[in-house]
Amino acid sequence: MRILLDVMGGDLPPYELVKGGVSAGHNLDVDILFSGEQNAIRSALLKLHEHEGDRFSILPSSQTIAMTEPPVQAVRKKKDSSLVNGLVALKEHSVDAFVSPGNTGAVVAGAVFIVGRMAGIPRPGIAAMIPTVSGREIVVIDVGANVDCAPEHLLHFALMGATYARQVIGTAQPKIGLLNIGTERAKGNKVVHRVFDLLNNGPLPFAGNVEGHHLLTERPVDVVVCDGFIGNVFLKTLEGGISAVSNIIRNGVNKNLRGKLGALMLQPVFSELRKKLAYNRSGGAPLLGVNGSIVIAHGRSDAMAIESAIDVAHRAVKSHLNEIMAKGMSGWDENGS
Amino acid sequence: MRILLDVMGGDLPPYELVKGGVSAGHNLDVDILFSGEQNAIRSALLKLHEHEGDRFSILPSSQTIAMTEPPVQAVRKKKDSSLVNGLVALKEHSVDAFVSPGNTGAVVAGAVFIVGRMAGIPRPGIAAMIPTVSGREIVVIDVGANVDCAPEHLLHFALMGATYARQVIGTAQPKIGLLNIGTERAKGNKVVHRVFDLLNNGPLPFAGNVEGHHLLTERPVDVVVCDGFIGNVFLKTLEGGISAVSNIIRNGVNKNLRGKLGALMLQPVFSELRKKLAYNRSGGAPLLGVNGSIVIAHGRSDAMAIESAIDVAHRAVKSHLNEIMAKGMSGWDENGS
Numbered sequence: 001m002r003i004l005l006d007v008m009g010g011d012l013p014p015y016e017l018v019k020g021g022v023s024a025g026h027n028l029d030v031d032i033l034f035s036g037e038q039n040a041i042r043s044a045l046l047k048l049h050e051h052e053g054d055r056f057s058i059l060p061s062s063q064t065i066a067m068t069e070p071p072v073q074a075v076r077k078k079k080d081s082s083l084v085n086g087l088v089a090l091k092e093h094s095v096d097a098f099v100s101p102g103n104t105g106a107v108v109a110g111a112v113f114i115v116g117r118m119a120g121i122p123r124p125g126i127a128a129m130i131p132t133v134s135g136r137e138i139v140v141i142d143v144g145a146n147v148d149c150a151p152e153h154l155l156h157f158a159l160m161g162a163t164y165a166r167q168v169i170g171t172a173q174p175k176i177g178l179l180n181i182g183t184e185r186a187k188g189n190k191v192v193h194r195v196f197d198l199l200n201n202g203p204l205p206f207a208g209n210v211e212g213h214h215l216l217t218e219r220p221v222d223v224v225v226c227d228g229f230i231g232n233v234f235l236k237t238l239e240g241g242i243s244a245v246s247n248i249i250r251n252g253v254n255k256n257l258r259g260k261l262g263a264l265m266l267q268p269v270f271s272e273l274r275k276k277l278a279y280n281r282s283g284g285a286p287l288l289g290v291n292g293s294i295v296i297a298h299g300r301s302d303a304m305a306i307e308s309a310i311d312v313a314h315r316a317v318k319s320h321l322n323e324i325m326a327k328g329m330s331g332w333d334e335n336g337s
Numbered sequence: 338m339r340i341l342l343d344v345m346g347g348d349l350p351p352y353e354l355v356k357g358g359v360s361a362g363h364n365l366d367v368d369i370l371f372s373g374e375q376n377a378i379r380s381a382l383l384k385l386h387e388h389e390g391d392r393f394s395i396l397p398s399s400q401t402i403a404m405t406e407p408p409v410q411a412v413r414k415k416k417d418s419s420l421v422n423g424l425v426a427l428k429e430h431s432v433d434a435f436v437s438p439g440n441t442g443a444v445v446a447g448a449v450f451i452v453g454r455m456a457g458i459p460r461p462g463i464a465a466m467i468p469t470v471s472g473r474e475i476v477v478i479d480v481g482a483n484v485d486c487a488p489e490h491l492l493h494f495a496l497m498g499a500t501y502a503r504q505v506i507g508t509a510q511p512k513i514g515l516l517n518i519g520t521e522r523a524k525g526n527k528v529v530h531r532v533f534d535l536l537n538n539g540p541l542p543f544a545g546n547v548e549g550h551h552l553l554t555e556r557p558v559d560v561v562v563c564d565g566f567i568g569n570v571f572l573k574t575l576e577g578g579i580s581a582v583s584n585i586i587r588n589g590v591n592k593n594l595r596g597k598l599g600a601l602m603l604q605p606v607f608s609e610l611r612k613k614l615a616y617n618r619s620g621g622a623p624l625l626g627v628n629g630s631i632v633i634a635h636g637r638s639d640a641m642a643i644e645s646a647i648d649v650a651h652r653a654v655k656s657h658l659n660e661i662m663a664k665g666m667s668g669w670d671e672n673g674s
Binding site for chain 1 (some may be wrong): 404405407450457469470484485495516518521523525526527548549550551553554565566567569570571574575576577578579580581582583584585586588590592595596598599600601602603605606609610613614658
């Protein structure tokens, strides 16, 4: 298996990302094609005592799409960017998967233009894996690919999220929840009301509405469905709440000796906390509904996060996610486009 | 000053809420009119060694609106409920403010039908005070009164939130932020784009888009504006993230002696954490844009939370919030109705 890693668009320098790619290459036994500035990648490989070859190779590019660039224009104009080159390589099957910590909008736009949408899916969705207190993840889809969704799009997200949970995570009968502001059926806005009816009459095990305050502790469902605007607010707010708590604890323990000693004693608890709820370190988010395996990593991804994102891509390819999803979706009409 | 407390619609029994009201009455030097089942309130007062009089009096009612009842129908049908009776008392100026931990939708619907909207405000909004790491709150409006908002409604939320921050919190020039999924102007959905333009060309100090992951740690603004669906998801998700962390820490420290000792040493840190980020204990959320001071307390409010909600109402009345807001809004057209 060969996975492409875009090392240019993230917040950290290419060296850090190459390091993650090298580690993933060895640990997962996959070949990595680094997409980006040739000299930067070469010197990173050298520094890591690796040489170019089958395991680690380079797809050179002269341009980089920045985090803040308008996605559609950037993809159209920067034809020799690491992101566009990488997606072309995926389209042409010279790699099995594509991983990037770059501009999310540009990855989504590029994926739609270059790699193409899956038949029956007018709107691809980004699925995030949310760690919970129980240790088992929840799939939340969409967390930012689409900001103005029709109800039918959310039904597609549910179908794709359920397929992901079944094929990649191994949940036999994934339960679906609809992110809402109350558990009663009447709660929510117009879009959510219509989605509730679609899911309620649909083929998937639908558990009704779910709310943000009990998802992580109770884990009532396996897949949470929402509009990409809501999903993105949800994801970032969760990160914000958790980092606020960490922040207060960190400041508190560093205040005096008592705090430092207490923190030392609670070291196993804090390390479990980090392991369980480390949003910036955990995995990457697969873009579902396009004709290729694409994983979007956090912009601030370090080597460990990149390795984890490559692992997500690796598992998707190994489980034949896309072939199975395409088969499952072909029965659906493009009635939501 | 006389404040009405609806003791029937919360999750906890009337005794707990009466206890909060009694404590607030003494500590804030305000009179409390308890709205609800007469016998239940009487026996609660007896148990608390208080007697009926000017300080603590009873507005008897025979009906209760439950948390799960459809708001509009409930308010229309249950004319002798503690909630409706309380709002009528506010409308008739027999009390200066109304506090309820009951069905939020019913409070909003009842407020609009009975107390009436402020001129120029087609949609009242619920303002939540969000504690931050710095210790200074952020006002987030709307957190659930309106789930399908036009852009103009969010402009009104901004104006009301700013007035609240100025009059009640004492921030001279409150900075406004728009809750979005990125800080760049192009980010977000159609409604948010239009709101950005309205705020950018409006009279208030507008700091642009803000995101959920940095609000609590960086506190970039004083007031955050959003649609009530988004705001409610934001609030509950924050609560969820924080309670997930607490949950993991609690389980971890109770596992063995080392954990228990560590927790004992970090007791000052944890108590600061609770004080700073205790969402279920902190205050109540004022409903802004109606002709009366109304504060919605958390459904799970205990005595301490009720006292805190009464304090919010007390501060609003003392600062003449509603008179000042009505004056400020009268210059605005009802163009968003």
